[in-house]
Amino acid sequence: MAAARANPSASARRSTARGARTREEILHTAAQLASVEGLENLSLGRLAAELGRSKSGLFAHFGSLTELQLAIVEQARAIFSAEVLERLSPQSRGLVALEQLCDAWLGYIERGVFAGGCFFMAISTEFDSRPGPVREKLALIMGYWLRNLERRIREAQELGELPTDIEPAQLAFEIHALGMGANWAFQLFDDPQALQRARLAIRERVAQLAGGPIGLQR
Template sequence: MSDASAEGVLDGRRARGDASRRAVLRHATDLVSVEGLDGLSIGRLAARSGYGKSSIAGLFHNKEGLQLATVTAGRAIFMDVVVEPARQHERGLPRLVALMRNLLDYSRDRVFEGGCFFAAVSADYDSKPGPVREAVRTAMHDWYGYVEAQTRAAVDSGQLSLDDDGIELLSFSLPALYEQANARSLLWGSQRPYVVAARGMRELLLRAGAADAALRSLES
């Protein structure tokens, strides 16, 4: 076999391996959103996905490797659905409002079968030290930091009127409303918590000095 032919075979195998990894991880993120990271195992995922245990073990090596890869995959989907579309809007209040709207829709539309992926994994690993907890902490730290950065940008541009304590409180409160909406919707099987959370977000932003016209997407 020529070098070019060998490289073609290797590229084909790599592409198939990447496709298998993506498919397995999509099943894994859905499973984790329902059962948590502790419920994720190679055997459980094999039964769910239709891939053999040996194939999954070859891709991820062990349970911790699978958990870490699943957190990374969940974060990538969250970024694609919530964060990246918001980046089409101006920094500050327009982007902050878009983030909150996207966030509510992401849970309401069940992008993950069990609602918010990170609500499920945070509950599992908030008090368990180790690499998986650090991966979850990093993802959540970056997300909350991004919300605070947009809040601060809105203040710096005159779109909101808050001091540093107010910025911290608003940046805490907006995601907290979402997290309660996600939890209550799952528990009650109702869409109503998202309506209430959107109303709460809108009221907080109005009190912080936002123009009513900037908050139209949070009216329902």
């Protein structure tokens, strides 16, 4: 009896695990597609065709287009987190942490983690004039990223690495804009030098404020 009870339970666990894996595979493909073609264009029909699955099967996983869009954004957030945020050494603080974040971030753009360039720059630009839950979620995620940069700048001030008369939000804005400009030029002009331009500009801006160089890779 114990074995009989354990069997359905193990099978149910396997089925749940398989469902979660399927869902993640769908969302991974969907996030790649959305980075190229946009999120609004990504209908359940288009995604079903790409995956060789039935539209009704996808509908069972997500229920509505907005739910699918929110799930794709969440999947992209997890990918960004693994590719950028988790590359930061846990003990890093201040300028070292800022430098590691910028390196990981520009490297993620350069490596083409998403086929259409940074998912968040593409999709937040697409949705910035479309009120609703997708725009709200994107604004939250991008706000979190900017505050992550700000936090490292504030730490650098506390460590005496940057002067205290710099507004962290201003420097975070500048760093983010330079990376955004690099992603844009890299995509539109196929220009790998764009990443180098952003590295140089961020390095020089921080060095000018810090009174000495920082060591962004290359």
